[in-house]
Amino acid sequence: xxxxxxxxxxxxxxxxxxxxxxxxxxxxxxxxxxxxxxxxxxxxxxxxxxxxxxxxxxxxxxxxxxxxxxxxxxxxxxxxxxxxxxxxxxxxxxxxxxxxxxxxxxxxxxxxxxxxx
Numbered sequence: 001x002x003x004x005x006x007x008x009x010x011x012x013x014x015x016x017x018x019x020x021x022x023x024x025x026x027x028x029x030x031x032x033x034x035x036x037x038x039x040x041x042x043x044x045x046x047x048x049x050x051x052x053x054x055x056x057x058x059x060x061x062x063x064x065x066x067x068x069x070x071x072x073x074x075x076x077x078x079x080x081x082x083x084x085x086x087x088x089x090x091x092x093x094x095x096x097x098x099x100x101x102x103x104x105x106x107x108x109x110x111x112x113x114x115x116x117x
Contacts (some may be wrong), residue, residue: 010060017053020046022077072105
């Protein structure tokens, strides 16, 4: 299984890393301070997979760019999950700020030659 993950194209590895990190982060409230086993396992395994795939990605992409994409996309997606799964709302300033983060991720992905995918 690890060989399959190691051979993933960087964009795919990064995408899976983002999704697993978002799942892990979204399960943190369900752990009840890590007293609930199943959600705690989802968090631990999710972060382990995410960081492993980040290590795969940084073999062929600059770590700063990888981290910017990973964290930026994660912020936007976790805020979205928070809204739909937990009923958490954001004020206008938070929405504008998250929109700017999303814009930055798009600029890096679509316009930067550093990404190389």
